[in-house]
Amino acid sequence: MRSFTVFLAIAAMVCFTGCEVIRLENGKYETSLAGRGDFAAVYGDLIFLRLRNPENESGTDLGYWDWAGKYRIVDGNRIELDMEREKWRDWSFYYGLRKRGNIIEVHDYRAENSYRLEFIPAVQPKNRPANTPAAYPAYR
Numbered sequence: 001m002r003s004f005t006v007f008l009a010i011a012a013m014v015c016f017t018g019c020e021v022i023r024l025e026n027g028k029y030e031t032s033l034a035g036r037g038d039f040a041a042v043y044g045d046l047i048f049l050r051l052r053n054p055e056n057e058s059g060t061d062l063g064y065w066d067w068a069g070k071y072r073i074v075d076g077n078r079i080e081l082d083m084e085r086e087k088w089r090d091w092s093f094y095y096g097l098r099k100r101g102n103i104i105e106v107h108d109y110r111a112e113n114s115y116r117l118e119f120i121p122a123v124q125p126k127n128r129p130a131n132t133p134a135a136y137p138a139y140r
Contacts, residue, residue, distance in 0.1 A: 009015040022099070029104050029117035037064065040104055040117050047071045047081070054094035054110045067091070073099055 003094035013111040023045065050069040056063065070082040079090065079097035102119035120138040
């Protein structure tokens with residue numbers, strides 16, 4: 001009975017004190033590298049990723065890997081994607097993702113380099129009501 005009471009007390013402390021969940025800023029993240037169309041779009045705990053297909057050098061046929069789903073940030077900066085095990089093996093073999101402020105750092109293990117996806121905030125047009133979704137300036 002005593003261990004159950006201790007468990008309830010610890011569970012209550014965790015629930016009421018709250019745990020800070022680290023998230024990426026909502027918006028679009030894209031690279032400025034010439035010839036690469038890699039980007040990420042983030043909203044809450046959801047992310048859409050489009051990264052160059054690492055198994056295809058030319059980048060023309062089957063040029064990109066696309067994936068969308070939930071993510072979480074572990075160990076303070078590592079972005080962990082909530083995907084099926086087989087798909088996760090492929091992605092984690094070629095890519096590692098880290099949060100660095102408002103930047104997503106992509107580690108390309110095949111090419112033995114890394115590059116940045118830089119944050120582009122969503123912009124709310126002045127003539128649009130506040131409860132409508134934001135739009136990106138490039139798509140207006």
